[in-house]
Amino acid sequence: MATKVHNSGRKKIQVAPNAITNINMGDRSCIRDLAAKLNVSSSTSGRMIKRDDIKPHTNPLHPRCKEPNMLQMMEWVLDLLMGDTAQTKRFNAQGEWIFDGTLGILSFTYQEPAKRSYKYRGKGTIITKVVKSVGRKETRNMLINQIVPAIIQKWPPSEGPKVIFIQQDNVGSHISQTDEEWQQVHQ
Known part of the structure; x- marks a missing residue:
């Protein structure tokens, strides 16, 4: 008797490879927006990122916290x-810092x-x-x-x-x- 061990469990939600690239960049700026455009839940898109089906990227203006x-x-x-701002610092006539x-x-x-x-x-x-x-x-x-x-x-x-x-x-x-x-x- 043959067992079907690998066919059990929840099936992966498949997304076409070009489905993400067809979405406008502004409409896929975060995981929630991407999930909405793909008609999947945000947790599903998060799992897709974990499995490396989707490669996340960060904005160069806001890099990840290294x-x-x-x-x-x-x-x-x-x-x-x-x-500690320039407006609150006080200097005397000699240019010495007297109040920060x-x-x-x-x-x-x-x-x-x-x-x-x-x-x-x-x-x-x-x-x-x-x-x-x-x-x-x-x-x-x-x-x-x-x-x-x-x-x-x-x-x-x-x-x-x-x-x-x-x-x-x-x-x-x-x-x-x-x-x-x-x-x-x-x-």
Whole structure:
């Protein structure tokens, strides 16, 4: 009795070799678009790429993240986070760098003692936790206790007193100029 071992299982979905080249380049810019044009699912087109039935390519303007590209991207992200741009740097009359525009990375966290012991730390050890929901109270606390003191500490004395605008982007947690706690610190 002959067995049909190789004929079992799900059959591969076959796509004609010229079917992909007949699709406009703009219509096959990603796996989902290609799958839609071939009338197959995106997972099927992904499997076809894995089997080397389709050869993926990357845009030369956005190459895959290799080591040099990752370093360049990380430097850009750190510059962005730290505010290291030409507009924020301040120089004195002699051309010396007196303020780089960075205040540091300030996070919405708090510290409290651990409630339970754990394999790596004991009960009562101070641990840092992330604020679950940032509201008006947390924003006011951040402005009053971290941002304003950082500005006062790092602002160069040679610049003298200036009006500094603190932009608040999160609509729900804006601090009003008439807020009493803010006015005490502001003055």
